[in-house]
Amino acid sequence: MKIDILTVVPGLLDGAFSHSILKRAADKKLLEINVINLRDYTNLPRAQVDDYQFGGGAGMVLMIEPLVNAVESLQQKSIYDEIIFLTPDGKTLNQKLANSLSLKNNLLLICGHYKGIDQRFRDNFVTMEISIGDYVLSGGELAAAVLADSIGRLIPGVLNDESSALTDSFQDDLLAPPVYTRPEDFRGMKVPPVLMSGNHKLIEEWRHEKAVERTQLLRPDIFKS
Ligand code: 6GU
Numbered sequence: 001m002k003i004d005i006l007t008v009v010p011g012l013l014d015g016a017f018s019h020s021i022l023k024r025a026a027d028k029k030l031l032e033i034n035v036i037n038l039r040d041y042t043n044l045p046r047a048q049v050d051d052y053q054f055g056g057g058a059g060m061v062l063m064i065e066p067l068v069n070a071v072e073s074l075q076q077k078s079i080y081d082e083i084i085f086l087t088p089d090g091k092t093l094n095q096k097l098a099n100s101l102s103l104k105n106n107l108l109l110i111c112g113h114y115k116g117i118d119q120r121f122r123d124n125f126v127t128m129e130i131s132i133g134d135y136v137l138s139g140g141e142l143a144a145a146v147l148a149d150s151i152g153r154l155i156p157g158v159l160n161d162e163s164s165a166l167t168d169s170f171q172d173d174l175l176a177p178p179v180y181t182r183p184e185d186f187r188g189m190k191v192p193p194v195l196m197s198g199n200h201k202l203i204e205e206w207r208h209e210k211a212v213e214r215t216q217l218l219r220p221d222i223f224k225s
Contacts, residue, residue, distance in 0.1 A: 041070035059115030086140030090129030102154035111140030
């Protein structure tokens with residue numbers, strides 16, 4: 001899979017994908033992430049990409065021309081399955097959406113900044129709008145990083161058995177059960193004995209029970225009996 005990210009602040013994404021699981025995905029050639037600077041696609045002086053909004057009001061708006069120049073140039077090399085604009089008024093990201101996007105081959109993520117982007121670009125070029133939650137960020141970059149991470153780790157072969165996506169919180173509408181590692185007793189705080197029993201069936205039952213308990217307690221809104 002390839003994910004291209006178009007931004008006016010490429011520095012915000014420096015290093016976001018060069019560690020841990022997404023680095024492994026890149027090393028295994030399962031995922032390629034390219035950060036593209038929108039300023040490379042304007043012909044205006046001082047690499048201008050934004051302007052005042054018609055009708056007045058505070059805040060700059062990303063201009064349609066550099067955005068379209070960039071998209072059309074990138075489309076010479078890639079056929080995008082989705083052109084996604086990251087925006088607080090988009091559809092809220094959840095695991096189901098990440099799962100479905102992880103099945104695509106080519107995604108283009110567009111990061112907004114300032115007051116937003118020209119509506120004509122949204123109407124005519126964007127195919128999907130995604131938010132990462134009900135709060136406002138200063139730009140779409142951190143949201144794009146969250147989205148790319150949530151998608152990238154789901155690509156088959158990226159995670160190994162130990163970190164399998166199948167046991168994640170939310171994958172089956174349950175939060176993950178608690179986990180423990182050495183030592184077995186830290187200052188009198190002990191690991192639940194069932195985990196030391198060696199009985200895998202009992203352990204699986206206990207984990208499921210804890211996952212259900214946690215979900216009912218912490219996220220009654222997602223709990224299905
Ligand atoms: Cl995608 N962008 C911005 N600027 N703020 C957000 C967001 C996106 N998702 C939640 N807040």
